[in-house]
Amino acid sequence: MKIVEASGLGLRTRRGWVYRDVDLTAEAGELHAVTGPPGSGRTSLLLTLAGRFPYNEGELRRRGNAALGQVAGVHEADPTLTVAEHIQERLLLLGPVPCRRRQLVPVAAVRARRAYRRDAFAAALAGAGCTGVPLDPDRYGRDLTPVERQVLGLVLAGLSGPNLIVADDVDAGSDAPERARIWATLARLAEQGYAVIASARAVEPGSTAIVHRIGDPGRPAPAGPTPPTPTLVSPPATARHQTPEVAA
Structure with missing residues (x-):
C-alpha cells in the first residue's frame, strides 16, 4: 500500500530553491533514506512529506497519519523529563486506541498503549523494535546522547x-556501531508495517534503505544565501509532546 507519493516536489523562496524535483514513493513496510550534504533541504523535505511544511512545486499524496521522530529544533526530547516520563506522558495523552481504528494501528502500538499503567517503558521499546538499543528509563532528556534521542523519538x-x-539526521553525532544500530532499528520499524523515511548524510553499509539523494553538485544551486525557514504547518495539538495525526 502506497503511503507517500511525491512527484516533482519542490519548495522555492525568493532566495532560491530549498529542495526541488523530488520523486519519492514509499509503501508500507519500506525504509527510505534521504541523503545529502548539510543545507541540501533534507529536513524541510522530511517535514513536507509528513505534512508539517509547505511546498509550492509538484504533487504530494499521503495516506493516513504521520508521526515525527527526532527532528532538531522542531520535535525533541524535553530536557526536564526522564525517558520513562516521556513515554508515560505520551501514552496518557494518546489514550486507548478507539475500537474503530484498532485494525488500522500496528498491533505493537495497541499493546503498548494498553500497558501504560503496568510497564509502559518495556512495552513501548518492544513495540518500536528497540529492545537491542540501550536506553535508561531514568535518564533525563538533557543527558541523552544523539543516538538515544533518535531512539526515544522513534519509540x-x-x-x-x-x-x-x-526521523531527521539519524547519523548525527554517532560512531559506526551506533549508526549500524540506528539503521537496524529503522529497518525493524519498517518490518512492522510502517513506512519509514529518515534523513542522513549517508546510509550505513549493509542497510536495506532505498536511497534518495538531494542537493547533488550537478543540480543548480540555490541563488544567494541560505533560504529563510518558512513557517511550519502545525496541526492542533493538546500538549507539547503529543505527535499530531496528519490527515490524508
Whole structure:
C-alpha cells in the first residue's frame, strides 16, 4: 500500500530553491533514506512529506497519519523529563486506541498503549523494535546522547500507530556501531508495517534503505544565501509532546 507519493516536489523562496524535483514513493513496510550534504533541504523535505511544511512545486499524496521522530529544533526530547516520563506522558495523552481504528494501528502500538499503567517503558521499546538499543528509563532528556534521542523519538512516534514515521539526521553525532544500530532499528520499524523515511548524510553499509539523494553538485544551486525557514504547518495539538495525526 502506497503511503507517500511525491512527484516533482519542490519548495522555492525568493532566495532560491530549498529542495526541488523530488520523486519519492514509499509503501508500507519500506525504509527510505534521504541523503545529502548539510543545507541540501533534507529536513524541510522530511517535514513536507509528513505534512508539517509547505511546498509550492509538484504533487504530494499521503495516506493516513504521520508521526515525527527526532527532528532538531522542531520535535525533541524535553530536557526536564526522564525517558520513562516521556513515554508515560505520551501514552496518557494518546489514550486507548478507539475500537474503530484498532485494525488500522500496528498491533505493537495497541499493546503498548494498553500497558501504560503496568510497564509502559518495556512495552513501548518492544513495540518500536528497540529492545537491542540501550536506553535508561531514568535518564533525563538533557543527558541523552544523539543516538538515544533518535531512539526515544522513534519509540514515541510509534506509539500513535501512524502510517508514516520520519526521523531527521539519524547519523548525527554517532560512531559506526551506533549508526549500524540506528539503521537496524529503522529497518525493524519498517518490518512492522510502517513506512519509514529518515534523513542522513549517508546510509550505513549493509542497510536495506532505498536511497534518495538531494542537493547533488550537478543540480543548480540555490541563488544567494541560505533560504529563510518558512513557517511550519502545525496541526492542533493538546500538549507539547503529543505527535499530531496528519490527515490524508
